[in-house]
Amino acid sequence: MKKRAIGHAGWLWTSLASVVAFIYFFPVLFIILTAFRSRSDTLATPPKWFFTPTFENFYHIFFRSMSNSTEYVATGFHVYFFNSIYISGMSVLLALIIGTIAAYGFSRHPLRGNDTYLFIILTTRMLPPIIVIVPIFLIFRITGLAGTYTGIILMYTAFNLPFSIWMMKSFFDELNTEIEDASRMDGASERSVFFGVCIPQVYAGLAATSVFALILTWNEFLFSLLLTNKLTRTMPPAMARTIGGEINVDYGLLAAMICLFIIPIFLITYLLQNQLLRGVTFGTIKK
Amino acid sequence: MATIELQNLTKSFGDLVAVDNVSLKVEENEVLCLLGPSGCGKTTTLRMVAGLEVATSGDIFIGDKNVNNLETRDRNLAMAFQFYALYPSLTVAENLANPLHAENLSDEEVKKKILEVADILQLKDIVNRKPHQLAEGEKQRVAVGRAIIRDPECFLFDEPLSRLDVQLREQMRGQIKEVLSDLKKATVIVTHDQLEALTMATKIAVMRDGLIEQVSSPHDIFAKPNNTFVAGFIGTPQMNILDCNISEINSSIIKIKVLEQEVEIDFKTPLSVDKNDNYFIGIRPRSFELVDNNAPDNFSGKIELIENMGSEILVHVKINEFTFRSVQSRSSKLSIGDNINLKPKKGQVHLFNKDGEVIRNE
Numbered sequence: 001m002k003k004r005a006i007g008h009a010g011w012l013w014t015s016l017a018s019v020v021a022f023i024y025f026f027p028v029l030f031i032i033l034t035a036f037r038s039r040s041d042t043l044a045t046p047p048k049w050f051f052t053p054t055f056e057n058f059y060h061i062f063f064r065s066m067s068n069s070t071e072y073v074a075t076g077f078h079v080y081f082f083n084s085i086y087i088s089g090m091s092v093l094l095a096l097i098i099g100t101i102a103a104y105g106f107s108r109h110p111l112r113g114n115d116t117y118l119f120i121i122l123t124t125r126m127l128p129p130i131i132v133i134v135p136i137f138l139i140f141r142i143t144g145l146a147g148t149y150t151g152i153i154l155m156y157t158a159f160n161l162p163f164s165i166w167m168m169k170s171f172f173d174e175l176n177t178e179i180e181d182a183s184r185m186d187g188a189s190e191r192s193v194f195f196g197v198c199i200p201q202v203y204a205g206l207a208a209t210s211v212f213a214l215i216l217t218w219n220e221f222l223f224s225l226l227l228t229n230k231l232t233r234t235m236p237p238a239m240a241r242t243i244g245g246e247i248n249v250d251y252g253l254l255a256a257m258i259c260l261f262i263i264p265i266f267l268i269t270y271l272l273q274n275q276l277l278r279g280v281t282f283g284t285i286k287k
Numbered sequence: 288m289a290t291i292e293l294q295n296l297t298k299s300f301g302d303l304v305a306v307d308n309v310s311l312k313v314e315e316n317e318v319l320c321l322l323g324p325s326g327c328g329k330t331t332t333l334r335m336v337a338g339l340e341v342a343t344s345g346d347i348f349i350g351d352k353n354v355n356n357l358e359t360r361d362r363n364l365a366m367a368f369q370f371y372a373l374y375p376s377l378t379v380a381e382n383l384a385n386p387l388h389a390e391n392l393s394d395e396e397v398k399k400k401i402l403e404v405a406d407i408l409q410l411k412d413i414v415n416r417k418p419h420q421l422a423e424g425e426k427q428r429v430a431v432g433r434a435i436i437r438d439p440e441c442f443l444f445d446e447p448l449s450r451l452d453v454q455l456r457e458q459m460r461g462q463i464k465e466v467l468s469d470l471k472k473a474t475v476i477v478t479h480d481q482l483e484a485l486t487m488a489t490k491i492a493v494m495r496d497g498l499i500e501q502v503s504s505p506h507d508i509f510a511k512p513n514n515t516f517v518a519g520f521i522g523t524p525q526m527n528i529l530d531c532n533i534s535e536i537n538s539s540i541i542k543i544k545v546l547e548q549e550v551e552i553d554f555k556t557p558l559s560v561d562k563n564d565n566y567f568i569g570i571r572p573r574s575f576e577l578v579d580n581n582a583p584d585n586f587s588g589k590i591e592l593i594e595n596m597g598s599e600i601l602v603h604v605k606i607n608e609f610t611f612r613s614v615q616s617r618s619s620k621l622s623i624g625d626n627i628n629l630k631p632k633k634g635q636v637h638l639f640n641k642d643g644e645v646i647r648n649e
Contacts, residue, residue, distance in 0.1 A: 181339050182372035182433075184359040187389030200376060 028262075034255035042252045057256035064253075077257075079231070080238040085264060087149065087234055088217040091156030092210050098157070099164025100206070104194060106165065107172035108180075118169070121162045129159070129222055140227055147229035155223050160213040167212070171205030172198065207275030211268060218265055235261050289350030289440040290314050291336060291473050296345035298331050305331045307497035308345070313441070313473040313490070318464075320484035321477045323494035324520070329477045332494075333443050336475060338362050349440055360389070365434040366443040369450070371426045373418040379429050380405075380414040386437045404432045407466060424455045431463060435470065442467070442474040448483055460486050481521050485509065493517050515567055515643035524572045524601055524612050528639075531568040533560055541638075542583075543568060546607040551584045555634035558646050566646075567639040572601065574635035575613040578628045585630035586611065590623050604629065 009017075034042055036053040063072045111117060136155070137146070145151030175198065183197045199206075221236040228234065239257050243249050269276065291313040298306040306328040313319045321329040334340040336347055338359035347354050354362050365386065373382050383401050392400075405411045408428040418426060427447065434442055447463065448456045464487050467474055478484050484491050485505045492502045493516075501513040512518035518526050534549060535542035539557050543550055545568055552568075560566065581587045588606035595601075596614070602621060604611040613629055615621060638646045 176370055176372065178368040178370050178372035179374060181334075181337075181359075182366070182368055183374075183385070184339065185337060185364065185366045186386040186433075187360040189360065197374070 031255045031258050034252060035259045037252055039250070039252055042255075057252040058260075060250075060253050061256055061260065076230075077238065080233050080235050081260065083228075083232055084218060084235040084261075087152055087156065087232070088214055090149075091153045091160060091217055092213045094153065094157040095160035095164045095213055096206065096210050099161055099209070100168045100199075100202075102161075103165045103168035104172055104198065107169050108177075118166070121165055125162045133222065133226060136223075137226055146227055147232055149232055152224065152227050152232060152234075155227060156217050156220065159220070159223070160217060163216070164209050164213060167209045168202065168205055171202045175201055204275045204278040207272045208278075211272055211276055214268065215265055289473060290348075291319075291441050291475065292348040292351075293332070293336070294346040294348070296332065296335060296347065297343045298328070298335060298340065299343050304497050306335070306342075309494075309497075309499055311492060311499065311502065313475060315473055316471050316489075318467055318474045318476060318487060318489045320488035320491045321475060321494055322481060322484040322491055322520075323479065323500075325479055327494040328497040329479075329494050330445055333366075333445055333475060333477045337364055337366050337443055363440045364443055365437055365439040365441075366445065367430045367434040367447050369446040371418075371430040371450075373426060373429055373433075375418055378415050378417055379410060379421070382418070382429055383410075383414075383432050383436050386433055390437065400436055404436045407435075408432045408462070423451055424459065427451060427455075427459060428462075431466065435466060439472075441472055442470070444474070444476040446477055446479070449478070449480070456483075463487060481523070485521075493520060495520075511645070511647065512569075512637065513645050515569065515639050518569045518637060518639070518645075522571055524614065526569045526571045526637075527611050528567055528569045529609060531566050533562050533564060533566060536560065536562060546586075546609050548586055548606065549583070550586060550631075552631055552636050553584070553633045554636060554638070558638060560638065560646060565641050567641075567643065569637035569639060570611075570631050571635065572612045572614045574632045575615075575629040576632055577615060577619060578630045581628050582630075585628045587626060587628045590621060590625045590627060593621065593623060602627075 030047075033049075035057055036055070037048070037051055038054050038056060041048050041051045061075065061077050063074055065072055106114060106118060140146035140151055140155075143151075145154070179201075180193050180197050183193055188196065219236065220234075221240070224234045225237040225240070228237070235257075239254065239261070242254055242257065291311075293309055293311045296306055296309045297304065309328075309332060311319070321332060323329050331340060335342045336349075338354070338357060342355070349362060349364070374385065377385070380401050383404055384397050387397050387400065401414065402411075405414055408431060410425070410428055410432060413421060413425055418429070421429065427450070431444075431447065434444070444463075448459055451459060460483060467487070476484070476487060485508075488505055490502060491505055491508045493500045493508065495516055501508060501517045503511070503513075508517065509521055512521060515528055519528055529545060531543045531545040533541055534544050539554050540551055541554060541558065541560065543552055543566075578585050586604075586606055588604040588611065590602055591605040591610060592603040593600050594603070598617060599614050600617055600619070600621070602613045602615050604613060604627060611629070621627065640646055
């Protein structure tokens, strides 16, 4: 039998893999192309593959005519864009800080019945969020948190926390505790053991956890729809409003919004890709 | 300069008693080896001395000061870990310098100390490398270096050589012994390797199931084991230990019935034993002489297996369903199936009572 070197799957398999990859990527490509089509090109059947690209749709995201008048007005979309970044950023940061500290506690100073606590934390992720939406809505109404940044940020923090705790705990569990003991012998306080020894060893975990949490928060629709108002609304419900309510769906406009929506997540994932790879393969690499 | 003293130290994890009422004293200049099979509580004992584990009860004194309530960093100890515990992101020099941060030394002094230690442990060429670029032996030396760079009260080593290959282990054993004898401090080494303990220690404490079985000098622990556990644990090949009955006592010469053979054994000194009681007899594989004719003072049996040990051979001799092991010289020209007679050497036979405790007359 001919021995094949590792790393060379051969042209057949490579092309097969490319075909599968292309099938997966095709909808994304189609959306991106649609974003640059003019209105008439968008609706053409069969779809036009060659057209003169236009930035019209992107312009319309921010300025367009509302309710049948021909005058272009600001849509306030930049506010939603900012809201999405601010709200997901803050809630992921909060969840990461609290989650990391909690995970360290669970990993290094287990409570009596540690696993029970961890399981209870996990169960909060087992329920579909829609089950708790009524009580949460009422709580937000009564406390006056509805429609505020604080409210939705706290909501998303709570939403991300179980995931952050579990993920970070597995990273802390992976570490060699001897290194922590060694630094204690070297005269380090508990605080410097945590910040100086443990945290630098779990950078990959922090990156992976924050990206996953960020994607979940960034895409979240339900809570945002019900718990934000005109000023604090995030992108997903704002985009949904573009589809509903109007007589014709402007697919070009929607595609342009989706493109804008993808960019921040794409950038972050791209920048952190090395850490992410190490993050998602944790546990499989020998110490 | 200080001593380490443990008084009735106990550690339990729930129902499991890992360390049971251990009392020990390590003098200045002394190297104590805690030796025992895995899970016997030796590492837990060491970690309690270091303050990394809190004792359930009992007291720890370092230099006559009770340190029960002191944090690890206030105990002024140095420790080398089993898995070296080097900071992965720091170079060898930075790793070595780390214990010095708490001492507020000038950069010059730190540099001088690093060079000193690097010189002793032959680390000069690798001070700028990171741990992942080091070989096992080098990592191990850096771990030792990090322990000795400061001037702590005492040293603790947790299985320092367990991850090295045989050749390197032999080399490092000598090197660590040399370094330790220059330091003149109370040192505790944890190991499960008896050879390591016998060569490096000035005193050995054998542990089993959280209890100290015997504390003696390396020679005494080998030559005068207190009980059947220590006798069986120390020494390779393992000691032959078997049931026996005493049938006749004649001053130092005692007639013993073992494996349906009656053998007269000379214990050198008279022992206080009773006739016909159940005892255990222990004879090391190297304590047999090969004799030509069957006599009342020897065992006879048939060779079942011969293991090659290099300069010597290990002979398995079958006597009534029991297999004796005996080490003989290569020149003895023995072969499987031969009938041979083995005479226990005078004064090298151990007698234990029913509870496994040694019977000795001194």
